[in-house]
Amino acid sequence: xxxxxxxxxxxxxxxxxxxxxxxxxxxxxxxxxxxxxxxxxxxxxxxxxxxxxxxxxxxxxxxxxxxxxxxxxxxxxxxxxxxxxxxxxxxxxxxxxxxxxxxxxxxxxxxxxxxxxxxxxxxxxxxxxxxxxxxxxxxxxxxxxxxxxxxxxxxxxxxxxxxxxxxxxxxxxxxxxxxxxxxxxxxxxxxxxxxxxxxxxxxxxxxxxxxxxxxxxxxxxxxxxxxxxxxxxxxxxxxxxxxxxxxxxxxxxxxxxxxxxxxxxxxxxxxxxxxxxxxxxxxxxxxxxxxxxxxxxxxxxxxxxxxxxxxxxxxxxxxxxxxxxxxxxxxxxxxxxxxxxxxxxxxxxxxxxxxxxxxxxxxxxxxxxxxxxxxxxxxxxxxxxxxxxxxxxxxxxxxxxxxxxxxxxxxxxxxxxxxxxxxxxxxxxxxxxxxxxxxxxxxxxxxxxxxxxxxxxxxxxxxxxxxx
Numbered sequence: 288x289x290x291x292x293x294x295x296x297x298x299x300x301x302x303x304x305x306x307x308x309x310x311x312x313x314x315x316x317x318x319x320x321x322x323x324x325x326x327x328x329x330x331x332x333x334x335x336x337x338x339x340x341x342x343x344x345x346x347x348x349x350x351x352x353x354x355x356x357x358x359x360x361x362x363x364x365x366x367x368x369x370x371x372x373x374x375x376x377x378x379x380x381x382x383x384x385x386x387x388x389x390x391x392x393x394x395x396x397x398x399x400x401x402x403x404x405x406x407x408x409x410x411x412x413x414x415x416x417x418x419x420x421x422x423x424x425x426x427x428x429x430x431x432x433x434x435x436x437x438x439x440x441x442x443x444x445x446x447x448x449x450x451x452x453x454x455x456x457x458x459x460x461x462x463x464x465x466x467x468x469x470x471x472x473x474x475x476x477x478x479x480x481x482x483x484x485x486x487x488x489x490x491x492x493x494x495x496x497x498x499x500x501x502x503x504x505x506x507x508x509x510x511x512x513x514x515x516x517x518x519x520x521x522x523x524x525x526x527x528x529x530x531x532x533x534x535x536x537x538x539x540x541x542x543x544x545x546x547x548x549x550x551x552x553x554x555x556x557x558x559x560x561x562x563x564x565x566x567x568x569x570x571x572x573x574x575x576x577x578x579x580x581x582x583x584x585x586x587x588x589x590x591x592x593x594x595x596x597x598x599x600x601x602x603x604x605x606x607x608x609x610x611x612x613x614x615x616x617x618x619x620x621x622x623x624x625x626x627x628x629x630x631x632x633x634x635x636x637x638x639x640x641x642x643x644x645x646x647x648x649x650x651x652x653x654x655x656x657x658x659x660x661x662x663x664x665x666x667x668x669x670x671x672x673x674x675x676x677x678x679x680x681x682x683x684x685x686x687x688x689x690x691x692x693x694x695x696x697x698x699x700x701x702x703x704x705x706x707x708x709x710x711x712x713x714x715x716x717x718x719x720x721x722x723x724x725x726x727x728x729x730x731x732x733x734x735x736x737x738x739x740x741x742x743x744x745x746x747x748x749x750x751x752x753x754x755x
Contacts, residue, residue, distance in 0.1 A: 301318065302314050302317075302318035302319075305317060305318060326368065326369050326523065327523075329368065329369045330369060330536045330537075330539055330540035330543065330545050331367055331369045331370040331372070331532055331533045331535075331536035331537045331540060332367060332369075332399060332400065332402060332533075332536070332537045332540040332541075332545065332546040333368075333369070333402055333403050333404065333540050333545040333546065334367075334368040334369065334402055334403065334404035334405070334406060335365055335366065335367060335368060335374065335395070335402045335404070335405050335406065336365075336366045336367075336368050336406040336407075336457060336458045337363070337364065337365055337366070337388065337391065337392075337405065337406070337407055337408070337458075338363075338364060338366075338408050338458045338459065338462070339361055339362070339363050339364075339383040339387075339408075340361070340362050340364070340462040341359050341360070341361050341362075342359055342360045342361070342362060342469060342502075343359070343469040343475060343476045343477060343478060344359065344360075344469050344472050344473070344474050344475055344476065344496075344497070344502065345357055345358070345359065345474035345476060345487070345490075345491055345496045346358065346359070346360050346474075346496060346497055346498070346499055346502050347496050347497070347498050347499065348360075348380055348498070348499040356380075357491065357496065358380050359476065360378055360379065360380050360499070360502070361378070361379050361380065361381070361382070361383055361387075362376050362377070362378055362379075362506075363376060363377045363379070363383055363387040363388060363390075363391045364376045364391065364458060364461075365391045365392060365394075365395040366457070366458045366461065367529070367533065368404075368406060368457065369532065369536065370524070370529045370530075370532035370533040370536065371457065371461070371515075371519070371524065371529040371532075372515050372529040372530060372532075372533045373461070373510050373514055373515060373529075374394075374395040374398070374399055375391050375392075375394035375395035375398070376391060376506075376510065377390050377391045377394070378499070378502075378503055378506065380499075385560060386560060389437065389558040389559070389560070390558065392437065392558060393554055393555070393558040396441075396549060396554050397551060397554060399537075399546070400541070400546040400547055400548050400549075401441050401442075401443065401546065401547045401548070401549055402443060402545075402546060403442075403443065403444060403545055403546075404443065404444050404445075404446060405438060405443050405444070405445050405446070406446045406448070407445060407446070407447055407448070408447075408448055437557045437558065440557055440701060440702050440703065441549065441557060441701060442547075461514065467509070467513065468505065468506070468509045468513075472497060472502070472505060473490060473495040473496055473497060474487060474490050474491060474495055474496040474497075475487070514529070515528065515529045515530045515533075516528045516529070516530050517529075549701055550701075550704055550707075552703070552704070552707045553701045553703035553704045553707065554703075555599065556597060556607065556703040556706060556707070557701070557703055559597040559598050559599050559607070560597065560598055560599075561595060561596075561597055562574055562576075562595050562596045562597075562598070562606075563575075563576070563595065564593055564594070564595045564611040565593070565594065565595070566590075566591055566592065566593055566594075567586050567589050567590050567591065567592050567594060568590065569587075569590065569649075570582060570623060571583065571586045571620055571623060572586070572594060572596055572606065572608065572620055574596075577603075579603075579622060579623075580622070580623040581596060581606040581608075581620035581621060581622060581623060582620055582621065582623040582645070583608075583618055583619060583620040583621065584648065584649075585617075585618055586620065587649040589617070592610070592617075593610075593611040593612065594608050594609060594610055594611055594617065595608075595609055595611055596608050596609070596620070597609065603622070604621060604622040605619065605620075605621060605622075606619065606620045606621070606622075607619055607706070607710075608620050614702075616706040616709055616710065618710070618713065619710065623642075624638065626638050626639045626642055627639075
């Protein structure tokens with residue numbers, strides 16, 4: 288056989304033999320052409336790479352119902368391209384989605400600022416409207432993403448990798464090093480079923496697995512003290528660690544304007560989930576995916592308007608409503624629960640009573656808007672707005688604090704900073720009601736006086752005749 292192999296290698300190239308035995312993907316990883324990138328023109332913090340990876344350990348966690356579950360966790364990582372430093376990560380058990388991407392970007396941006404470039408995988412979650420503008424086909428650079436996209440609003444250029452090309456992202460090599468941690472922790476599953484330890488079922492049965500909190504403690508140590516501080520043995524980082532390169536180049540990036548700062552409030556809005564576009568109906572904004580409604584006192588006057596909402600995935604009871612055509616901030620809306628079919632308990636009867644009040648308030652608003660020649664008293668406007676807002680806050684159990692939270696000092700003025708400023712101005716001026724809708728109409732009849740009693744009208748007419 289040795290003579291046969293020598294003759295085979297003499298006549299057929301090694302990549303061809305390897306591909307015939309192990310397949311084209313394995314042959315490409317071992318013998319494929321390698322593209323070397325020159326990163327000397329980049330500074331640390333100027334470009335980020337993101338990707339997901341599944342941990343090779345069985346971990347215990349609590350589900351939404353409080354029951355203990357076992358499973359393998361996922362990790363979503365933000366990595367600096369030049370230095371290789373892990374800037375943030377999110378540990379989660381759900382399959383990777385846009386919520387995890389936005390949270391990872393939020394954590395990194397609050398701590399290290401906003402980069403110029405974001406190097407993303409070509410997966411569906413990275414191509415969502417919330418992150419890159421909903422690009423559906425592969426392009427190296429997004430030219431005209433939607434304004435609702437996180438990257439467009441912050442001025443970040445998105446670069447997508449080639450589909451099904453793991454070697455295009457340097458972070459994939461970091462994920463291979465996760466075995467350093469996984470092999471030394473209990474209930475190691477191995478990278479695949481062929482290499483799964485035989486003792487795994489017994490370890491799970493005896494309860495050797497870690498909880499999610501204990502595992503995250505070990506992961507923090509691994510990221511901060513091992514991944515970011517291990518000496519690299521090859522490439523342009525040879526003989527240095529990620530933190531060492533970062534400490535030298537990151538101040539230069541700040542000075543050169545390659546890294547920008549944003550306010551925490553703006554980042555919170557940019558990193559919230561963007562819903563699909565829907566019309567405002569009789570119950571406000573209906574989210575078909577979650578089957579929930581959001582309502583505010585101004586919505587009956589905007590019925591039929593096409594809008595979308597932004598919500599924090601950790602606080603879904605509040606929604607920021609934007610116009611679908613102009614992306615203008617309209618106002619805030621709040622979760623509107625359903626009422627029980629038969630209100631037996633005191634809580635159910637109170638919920639029904641409060642929603643009846645909302646119905647009467649909306650009916651009164653529509654009636655007012657249908658009479659443009661009648662001037663709405665200012666105290667009635669204020670009372671309508673205050674009553675509806677109070678009822679919505681009582682339904683969700685919100686009590687405003689006596690002192691407002693301290694405001695952040697913005698460095699980079701973004702579109703979401705203007706939204707926050709507009710909402711604050713609307714709250715201070717009390718214009719988040721029907722005042723924009725009740726405006727003089729060109730060519731309308733002059734306003735007429737309204738009397739409470741008939742004798743008042745007759746006395747006024749007699750006074751006018753006497754003057755005439």
